[in-house]
Amino acid sequence: MSIQQQLNFLKQVEPFSALSLKELTHLASALDVVYFPLKTTLELSSRASSKQSTFLYFVIKGHIAEFDESNRQRAVYGANTFFGDGLLLKRESYLRYEVIEEAIAYRLPQAVFLELMSQPEIQGFFIDDITAKLNRLHAQIQAESSSEALMGVVEEAPLQSLVEVNESTGIGECVQKMQQYQTDACVVHFSASNEVGIVTSIDLLNALALDHLSVESEVGSLATVPIISVHQFDYLFNALLKMTKFRINRLVVRSDDGLVGVLHQKDLMGMFANQSGLVVLSVQQAEKIEDLKSVIHQIDALVINLNNRGVKTHYIAKLVNELHRKIMEKVFEFLKPFPELESGCLLVMGSEGRAEQVIRTDQDNAFILPDSAKNLPGLVDFMQEFTHSLIELGFPPCPGNIMVSNPVWCQTLSNLKQQLREWMTQPTADAFMNLSIFFDADVVLGDESLLLEAKQVMLTWVAANQHFLPHFAKPVLQFETPISFFGKLVTDKKSHKSQIDLKKGGVFPIVHGVRCLAIEKGILKTNTHWRIKALMEQGVLTDSFGIELGETLNFLNTLRLESMVDQVRRNKMPNNFLQVSDLTPIQQDLLKEAFNVVNRFKKLIDHHFKVSAVL
Known part of the structure; x- marks a missing residue:
C-alpha cells in the first residue's frame, strides 16, 4: 500500500487524526501490513522477551477478540480501531487476541508510538480519565468557536x-x-x-x-x-x-x-446583541401571549447555537429553563390571576424543576394554594387556560397529566401534604414517580415557603422510615446499562436499529440515584449537579467520583441534546434514542467509559441502600 493510503487511513482514526500532516506522514511511513487468518491467536506480553507486544495494531479489515489473563473476553476490534496500547504503556502485563474474522492490520513499532506520547492530544487520549477527556473535548469545540462572546x-x-x-x-x-x-x-x-x-x-x-x-x-x-x-x-x-x-x-x-x-x-x-441578549429582552418586553410565540422560536435557535459553540449542556439548560420560567410568569400575568392566587406558589417539576430540560418534551407543573384560599370559584377554569396557553406556545402536554389543570396538582398546602403522606405510606409505581417528580419541584413565582413546608413532610417521613429508601431506589437498577460484559455498546433489540436509549441506559440511573441520596441526606437543591456537589461536601461521594459522575451526566445529556436537535431538524418528535452509527469513534469510546461510570454508580447505590435485598 502507498503512503497516501496509510495517511488516509490514519486520518479516520482518533486521536491520531489530530496530528499534523508532517507527523502523520512520519507515522504512516513506519506502518507495515500484517495478515491474520481466521482463528489466529496472538499472545501479547509486556515482557521484554515478547516481540509481538512491541507493536500497536490498527485493524484495517476483519474482527479480533481480546481476552484477559482469566480468559474473559473484554472487547472486539473491527475496522478503524486499534489494540495493544495497554501493553505498550505497561497498563497490562498479558493479553490474548483471537481472530474471529480473517483480518488485515497495520502495525506500528513501539518506539514510534512512544514518540507520539509527547503530543498532549495523544498523551491525554491514552492516559487521562473520562473527566479530563470530556473537558478537553469541550475546550477544543470552544477554541474552534472562539468568536462566541458568551x-x-x-x-x-x-x-x-x-x-x-x-x-x-x-x-x-x-x-x-x-x-x-x-x-x-x-x-x-x-x-x-x-x-x-x-x-x-x-x-x-x-x-x-x-x-x-x-x-x-x-x-x-x-x-x-x-x-x-x-x-x-x-x-x-x-x-x-x-x-x-x-x-x-x-x-x-x-x-x-x-x-x-x-x-x-x-x-x-x-x-452579543444578536444572540442570547435579544431573547432575554424579547421576554421582558412581551405585552401579550402572542408576543411570546416568536420568543419560543428564538430559544430553540439559541439552544442549537450554544450547543454548536461547545457550551456545556447543563449551562445551556440553566439559561433555557430560566427563560422558560420567565415565559410562564408572563403567561400567568397576562391571564390576570385572582388576588388570592398571588399568595400561592407556581411550580415546575421533574426535569424542568431540576433545570435540566433543554428541548421541550412535556409540561410538569403544579400550584400550591395557601389553606386560606380553598374552594376558589373559577380556579379550575384559570388553571385549564394556563395549561392551554402553554401548549399553544409549544410546551407539550404531559402524557401523565402532571399539570396544574389536574386537581391533583393544584391543591391547598394541607391537602398536598396529606397527598404526599398517602403516596409514601401506600407506595405504588405511580406514587414513587409522583414523589420523584415533586421532590424536584422548584418555584417559578409566589410564596416559596409553601413548597419548602411540603418538601419537609417528605424529608421528615423518610428520616423516620428508612425502610422506604431501598424500595424508592429500586428503579436505579431497573434498566440494563447498554454496555456488554465485553465492553461493547449494546443497541436496542426491539427496534432492530443501532440505537441506544440514553435516558434509560445512563441519564435516569444517575439522576434518580443522586435524588435518592439527596432525600436521605436532606438536601433540598434540585439540580443534579448541585446535588452531587452537596453530596461531595457531605462526604457521601468522593470528590474525584463526584466530578466524574457530573461530567458523565453532562456528556450523556450532550449526546441526547444533539440527537434531539437532529430529530427536530428532520421534523420528527424528539425522543431519547441515540443512533450509535452517527457517533465518531472517540465519542463511542467516551460513551463506553461513561456507561462504565454509570455501572459503578449503580453498584454504589445498590450497596448503599441494599437494593438487591428488596428486588
Whole structure:
C-alpha cells in the first residue's frame, strides 16, 4: 500500500487524526501490513522477551477478540480501531487476541508510538480519565468557536467604575460621586451589619422627585440589599443567566480580594446583541401571549447555537429553563390571576424543576394554594387556560397529566401534604414517580415557603422510615446499562436499529440515584449537579467520583441534546434514542467509559441502600 493510503487511513482514526500532516506522514511511513487468518491467536506480553507486544495494531479489515489473563473476553476490534496500547504503556502485563474474522492490520513499532506520547492530544487520549477527556473535548469545540462572546469572561466586558459609600452618605454626595465616575449606581456598605447593598440613579431620582426627600437624606434606606455579584473570571454566559434569573440590570463584579466594578446589562447586550441578549429582552418586553410565540422560536435557535459553540449542556439548560420560567410568569400575568392566587406558589417539576430540560418534551407543573384560599370559584377554569396557553406556545402536554389543570396538582398546602403522606405510606409505581417528580419541584413565582413546608413532610417521613429508601431506589437498577460484559455498546433489540436509549441506559440511573441520596441526606437543591456537589461536601461521594459522575451526566445529556436537535431538524418528535452509527469513534469510546461510570454508580447505590435485598 502507498503512503497516501496509510495517511488516509490514519486520518479516520482518533486521536491520531489530530496530528499534523508532517507527523502523520512520519507515522504512516513506519506502518507495515500484517495478515491474520481466521482463528489466529496472538499472545501479547509486556515482557521484554515478547516481540509481538512491541507493536500497536490498527485493524484495517476483519474482527479480533481480546481476552484477559482469566480468559474473559473484554472487547472486539473491527475496522478503524486499534489494540495493544495497554501493553505498550505497561497498563497490562498479558493479553490474548483471537481472530474471529480473517483480518488485515497495520502495525506500528513501539518506539514510534512512544514518540507520539509527547503530543498532549495523544498523551491525554491514552492516559487521562473520562473527566479530563470530556473537558478537553469541550475546550477544543470552544477554541474552534472562539468568536462566541458568551464564552468570554466578565473582565473582558466594559465595566462601570466602582463607587462605594456608607449608609449615612447623603443623596447629594452620592450623586456627585456617581457623576464624577460616570456611573449610574453606588455600592452601599452597612457598618453595623457588614451587609452590602446597591442604590441606582433611578432610586435617587425617585427619592427626590416622588418621595420629596432632601439631598441630605441618607442613602442607606434606599439601597437594595444584598447585592447580586459575579466573579471577574466567570463566563459572560453566567452573568447573563444571573441577570435573567433575578430580573436585574446590573451585577457587581468581584475579584478574590474584593469588589472591582459594575457590569451593566446594556454593555453586556452590546457584546452579543444578536444572540442570547435579544431573547432575554424579547421576554421582558412581551405585552401579550402572542408576543411570546416568536420568543419560543428564538430559544430553540439559541439552544442549537450554544450547543454548536461547545457550551456545556447543563449551562445551556440553566439559561433555557430560566427563560422558560420567565415565559410562564408572563403567561400567568397576562391571564390576570385572582388576588388570592398571588399568595400561592407556581411550580415546575421533574426535569424542568431540576433545570435540566433543554428541548421541550412535556409540561410538569403544579400550584400550591395557601389553606386560606380553598374552594376558589373559577380556579379550575384559570388553571385549564394556563395549561392551554402553554401548549399553544409549544410546551407539550404531559402524557401523565402532571399539570396544574389536574386537581391533583393544584391543591391547598394541607391537602398536598396529606397527598404526599398517602403516596409514601401506600407506595405504588405511580406514587414513587409522583414523589420523584415533586421532590424536584422548584418555584417559578409566589410564596416559596409553601413548597419548602411540603418538601419537609417528605424529608421528615423518610428520616423516620428508612425502610422506604431501598424500595424508592429500586428503579436505579431497573434498566440494563447498554454496555456488554465485553465492553461493547449494546443497541436496542426491539427496534432492530443501532440505537441506544440514553435516558434509560445512563441519564435516569444517575439522576434518580443522586435524588435518592439527596432525600436521605436532606438536601433540598434540585439540580443534579448541585446535588452531587452537596453530596461531595457531605462526604457521601468522593470528590474525584463526584466530578466524574457530573461530567458523565453532562456528556450523556450532550449526546441526547444533539440527537434531539437532529430529530427536530428532520421534523420528527424528539425522543431519547441515540443512533450509535452517527457517533465518531472517540465519542463511542467516551460513551463506553461513561456507561462504565454509570455501572459503578449503580453498584454504589445498590450497596448503599441494599437494593438487591428488596428486588
